[in-house]
Amino acid sequence: MAIFWFAxxxxxxxxxxxxxxxxxxxxxxxxxxxxxxxxxxxxxxRLGELAQEADAGLVGNNQEMVNDLKQSLLDDIPETYSVGKxxxxxxxxxxxxxxxFVVVVSxxxxxxxxxxxxxxxxHQVSARLPELSKKLMTESSQPMTEQELNDLTLALRTRLFxxxxxxxxxxxxxxxxxxxxxxxxxxxAMQRAYKMxxxxxxxxxxxxxxxxxxxxxxxxNLARKLLQGLIEQGxxxxxxxxxxxxxxxxxxxxxxxxxxxxxxxxxxxxEDERYAMLEKSIALAxxxxxxxxxxxxxxxxxxxxxxxxxxxKPNSVLIVSVHTxxxxxxxxxxxxxxxxxxxVKMVLDDSNSMIQGRKISDLSAVIVKARIDTDGNVSTKxxxxxxxxxxxxxxxPINIIIDKQFR
Numbered sequence: 001m002a003i004f005w006f007a008x009x010x011x012x013x014x015x016x017x018x019x020x021x022x023x024x025x026x027x028x029x030x031x032x033x034x035x036x037x038x039x040x041x042x043x044x045x046r047l048g049e050l051a052q053e054a055d056a057g058l059v060g061n062n063q064e065m066v067n068d069l070k071q072s073l074l075d076d077i078p079e080t081y082s083v084g085k086x087x088x089x090x091x092x093x094x095x096x097x098x099x100x101f102v103v104v105v106s107x108x109x110x111x112x113x114x115x116x117x118x119x120x121x122x123h124q125v126s127a128r129l130p131e132l133s134k135k136l137m138t139e140s141s142q143p144m145t146e147q148e149l150n151d152l153t154l155a156l157r158t159r160l161f162x163x164x165x166x167x168x169x170x171x172x173x174x175x176x177x178x179x180x181x182x183x184x185x186x187x188x189a190m191q192r193a194y195k196m197x198x199x200x201x202x203x204x205x206x207x208x209x210x211x212x213x214x215x216x217x218x219x220x221n222l223a224r225k226l227l228q229g230l231i232e233q234g235x236x237x238x239x240x241x242x243x244x245x246x247x248x249x250x251x252x253x254x255x256x257x258x259x260x261x262x263x264x265x266x267x268x269x270x271e272d273e274r275y276a277m278l279e280k281s282i283a284l285a286x287x288x289x290x291x292x293x294x295x296x297x298x299x300x301x302x303x304x305x306x307x308x309x310x311x312x313k314p315n316s317v318l319i320v321s322v323h324t325x326x327x328x329x330x331x332x333x334x335x336x337x338x339x340x341x342x343x344v345k346m347v348l349d350d351s352n353s354m355i356q357g358r359k360i361s362d363l364s365a366v367i368v369k370a371r372i373d374t375d376g377n378v379s380t381k382x383x384x385x386x387x388x389x390x391x392x393x394x395x396x397p398i399n400i401i402i403d404k405q406f407r
Contacts, residue, residue, distance in 0.1 A: 307403025
């Protein structure tokens with residue numbers, strides 16, 4: 001910032017010199033000399049004409065006319081003019097005022113059109129980089145807002161411009177891309193971090209997570225290879241196992257998905273709410289293996305996706321609920337799912353009913369709502385992202401995009 005202001009001062013001073021220089025050097029002497037030469041030339045020409053007129057007998061008193069010509073030449077000389085003495089330059093007050101005018105106009109134009117407010121905001125955001133980075137990396141009670149993500153992105157890109165070899169900076173930028181559903185930014189940033197430090201398990205996991213958001217099958221294959229490598233290194237935490245299990249289930253490798261979900265269960269206690277969700281996932285995979293399919297006409301097939309800019313806090317839970325066509329707040333059925341990978345597909349039926357005697361199959365049409373619960377308390381909604389469908393006939397596929405947030 002100091003360099004910037006020093007540069008502006010240098011430029012403005014240069015402008016002041018350009019304006020003031022002509023005022024130090026007046027052209028009066030040159031103008032006076034040119035006028036004297038012109039008068040001399042006129043005087044000589046007129047003397048020649050008078051001589052010719054006298055020879056021709058046209059002038060009676062030639063000497064008197066010569067004297068008049070000399071007198072007119074003397075009258076043209078300024079009273080204050082003295083030979084060999086140059087007139088003074090412009091007064092100092094005019095020079096000072098001119099320079100002040102240049103300075104005032106220059107900085108006034110910058111304040112109006114130079115984006116000073118944006119520059120100040122940029123420096124303030126850059127100063128908040130440690131604070132925003134910590135909030136993204138830790139499981140704080142309050143998820144990051146879209147504006148905070150934008151600020152963190154700006155601060156990070158500024159830092160990476162000056163320190164392009166910062167692998168952890170690229171890793172953090174990749175996590176922002178994942179959180180904001182920006183696959184291109186996530187993959188590119190994680191790839192840079194991986195090239196700088198390919199042996200870091202944290203970077204390997206981040207790179208695999210970014211590749212999973214891509215639409216390219218080659219990226220998914222590379223992600224599977226990275227995740228399998230982490231397993232072989234003994235880096236089998238819940239996040240790694242969850243990503244592998246979800247990918248296996250999506251690829252219809254149900255037995256493999258069950259094995260990884262069971263490994264996850266061994267890493268947590270039965271009292272953990274995630275344990276029950278894993279049980280449901282295992283049961284669903286076993287149902288697919290056994291070939292027991294649901295009667296689609298009496299169920300609600302749902303696909304839940306995230307909109308642009310939606311931030312999912314780690315360990316959040318996706319709650320999907322089925323409501324009567326009049327939009328009654330009390331759901332007829334509901335289910336909970338891990339909010340780790342999107343889009344999420346599920347089928348709700350009578351087994352998900354919440355009220356005895358009320359079944360999904362009794363309805364002819366439904367409204368489906370989806371919400372990402374960030375604090376584990378379904379009664380609190382502030383900061384949660386949500387979306388809902390219109391009234392849809394029972395049995396028809398429903399697509400929900402989560403893109404709104406409770407304030």
